[in-house]
Amino acid sequence: MEVGGDQWLCGWRTRAAEHRVSQLEALRRFLDEKKQPIxxxxxxxxxxxxxxxxxxxxxLVKNEVNYALNNLSSWMKDEFVEKNLVTQLDTAFIRKEPYGVVLIIGAWNYPLNLILVPLVGAIAAGNCVIIKPSEICSSTEKILAETLPSYLDNDCLAVVTGGPAETTQLLENKFDYIFFTGSPQVGKIVMAAAAKHLTPLTLELGGKNPCYVADESDLQNVANRLVWGRCFNAGQTCIAPDYVLCSAETQEKLLPALRQAITQFFGPEPRESPDFARIISDKQFQRIRALLGSGRVAIGGQTDERERYIAPTVLADVQPSEPAMQEEIFGPVLPIITVPNVDEAIAFINRRERPLAMYVFASDSKVDMGWEQGPASLPRA
Known part of the structure; x- marks a missing residue:
């Protein structure tokens, strides 16, 4: 496979605003017309x-398409900049040029979103694109491979299917830009492959996102949001709250509120709820189930290997050294770790790898300001 360079710009076809608009509109039609198959x-x-x-x-993808269509003309305009001593006699401006051929490698947890949202940006910028959907979501992969090309310009878009072997072979080629969503482990492989060709790239990786709950919080409101964020897509979301930090007293008050929220959202038997997804694979199911031995199971804990079902679960009194705190959970399991105060919570977070997001629940604005004034490395969401 030979890729990369301006020879893939389809005779400069992708540079034209009309071509970009037509491809974005075709992508929107794909989403409308293939909604039920999706x-x-x-x-x-x-x-x-x-x-x-x-x-x-x-x-979310349609919103990205609409946003791109509404702003494309302004994005494509030259941006004039202030002159300095060297450029006083010149006309100085920034012109946005396509990179060339972009490789987009998607993830299984949002198998359409994490391929098509980057695709919108790549098309809007005038690039040719090769997309590599996740083979783990085989049915969604099939939709993208067999149906999407019938909507878009096949001279400028290609869909590559397969597993790790095919992805490895794909990465041996020189691309002009790479966009990867997935785990840090695979991200290192992608980054190493890009480095061989000095290819710029974007990595969207995971992390353990902390949630601090102050003593004075509206705990039922907190519980509703935690359950929604932790159980949406069965917890298989990179920005989901991964663990809770709160005082021991707040933990005991929060547990019944979490139980009520789970029942309200999914009924007394979440396994029977039509609104609760399943774990993507046997491998992920086994990995998540092994984490249930951390702390004590205060809510849930039921599993069904045949269905790859793991109930919405809350683990109380979890210790930092236990398995649930050693990796991103990526499932409907929420550990609670008790800390005496907000300062200890900040210190706990800063001792760990930087997460993608952080969530703070507090009725007192001064508590929230404490996070703002904390160490610069502390992210907020």
């Missing part, structure tokens, strides 16, 4: 509820 594919892959598919996979 819903069916994701139900097959991970029993993802239709509402979750529409919200997180279809609507």
């Amino acid at each position: 819903l069916d594919a994701m139900a097959s892959d991970m029993r993802k509820p239709p509402f979750e598919v529409e919200l997180s996979e279809i609507v």
Whole structure:
């Protein structure tokens, strides 16, 4: 396979605004006309509820398409800049040029969103694109491979299917830009491959996102948001709250509120709920189930290997050294670690790898300001 360079710019076709607009509009038609096959594919892959598919996979991508179409003309204009001593006699401006051929490697947890949102940006910028959907979501991969090319310019878009071997072979080629979403472990492999060709890239990786709950919080409101964020897509979301930090007293008050929220959202038997997805694979199921031995199971804990079902679960009194705190959970399991105060919570977070997001619940604005004034390395969400 030979890729890369301006020879893939389809006779400069992709540079034209008309071509970019036509491709974005075609992508929007794909989402409209293939909505039901997309819903069916994701139900097959991970029993993802239709509402979750529409919200997180279809609507978000359509919003990106609409945003790009509304702003494309201004994005493509030259940006004039202030002159300095060297450029006083010149006309100085910035012109946005396409990179060339972009490789987009998607992830299985949002198999449509994490391919098509980067694709929108790549098309809007005038690039040719090769997309590599996740083979783990085989039904969604099939939709992208067999249907999407019929909507887009096949001289400027290609879909590559397969597993790690095919991805490894793909990465041996020189691309002009790479966009990867996935785990840090695979991200290192992608970055090493890009470095061989000095290819610029974007890595969107995971992390353990902390949540601090202050003593004076509205705990039912907190519980509702935690359960929604932790159980959406069965917890298989990179920005989901991964663990809770709070005082021992708040933990005991928060547990019944979490139990009530789970019942309200998914009924007394979440396994029977049409609104609760399943774990993507046997491998991920076994990995998550092994984490349930951390702390004590205060809520949930039921599993069904045949269905790859793990109930919405809360682990109380978890210790930092236990398995649930050694990796991103990526499932409907929420550990609670008790800390005496907000300063200890900040110190706990700063001793660990930087997460993608952080969530703070506090009724007192001074508590929130304490996070703002904390160490510069502390992220916020």
